[in-house]
Amino acid sequence: MNFKSDKSFALKMDSSDPLKSYRDKFHIPKKCNGEDVIYFGGNSLGLQPKSVRSYVEQELLDWEKIALAGHTDAKNPWLTYHEFLTDQTARLVGAIPEEVVNMNSLSVNLHLMFVSFYRPTKTRHKILIEAKSFPSDHYAVQSQIKFHGFDVETSLIEMNPRDGEDTIRTEDIEELIEREGDSIALIWFAGVNYYTGQAFEFDRITKAGHKKNIPVGFDLAHAAGNLNLKLHDWDIDFAVWCNYKYMNGGPGAIGGAFVNERHLKDESLPKFLGWWGHDKKTRFLMDHKYISIPTVESWQLSNPPILQLASLKASLDIFDEVGMKSLREKSELLTNYLEFLIHENKNDFIKIITPSNINERGCQLSLRVKSNGKDLYNRLMQSGVVCDWREPDVIRVAPVPLYNTFEDVFKFSEILFSK
């Protein structure tokens, strides 16, 4: 694509955008003067689909009118509500329906998965993680190591980029796994690093892990609804994600989980159990003999929050209608256009630390600001740009294909480079 730096180019791109009608399906926050903000914060909290209200109101109405009977007689019976999301979730992450479920939240699901997949022994007890992964993942991983009676000092391998580089090379990950693999019990990577925006090569990391008999899991917080994922084909062992970022499920939305089909019937996998993982036909016999659902639903503990499922369902309906392939096509153009405008402005105060290879990134670009970055961030916010600041020196911006436009990107770059 030959991008141009004048506004008419952006407007032309918007008018020929096959997804342009989708912006209108979202509430775009307004500036004081009533104009839309430039919302580049979808990597942190996605916007509200206008349809959410009616999806949630339907459940409020059934609760109001029929209360307890809603479990079986609501328009969308609550007993099976989570199943209404299964096929769409599977298409979203490239899984088969038995492999996905929406439950709990990301960090909780991480722990539930580690119960099953982190099974350290005297000789194989290490967890491989990116040194700069999200803090919650570090806390969780450290606590898992300690829970199993091991020492974080000797059981955690934190991988850094090479000196002078911002992102990790896949060949270095492969080399480390090959070298240290016999002592590694679990590989835990982000799909997309929250800080740099680097998308990792799922299939190569998974292959390298499996060659050494190591289970491989991914945190998809910044990948779900952003990348065109193929979790099943890549043979990933397990993954968890949140639904409040690119997935637009609302603040604190219910999380998602994937477990590869290969593991679903493995009765030897340790698991924490609750009644929502028990065989559906006999669940209400209320006896104490546990029979597992033969899908990832057996990792469920509690009956799920219906209002949260309803708001996620509204968003999944939109994702399913558009499809990740078309979303990704537009996303690549939008982010490439943003990168083009930043480079066109030949400035010496911003460095894009996100990889320039489109296969190694999603929507987000992370801009390292040489000095007074916080001032620049504040100026952007005051000018009606919503993005975020990550200490010590990075502004993260994410043009999201469902609701951002090429004009948003153009205006953002005008504000960024205005004196």
Ligand SMILES: Cc1ncc(COP(=O)(O)O)c(C=O)c1O
């Ligand atoms: C990469 C990543 N992992 C984990 C989390 C924690 O998510 P939760 O609060 O849903 O457990 C976040 C939250 O933003 C995140 O960005």
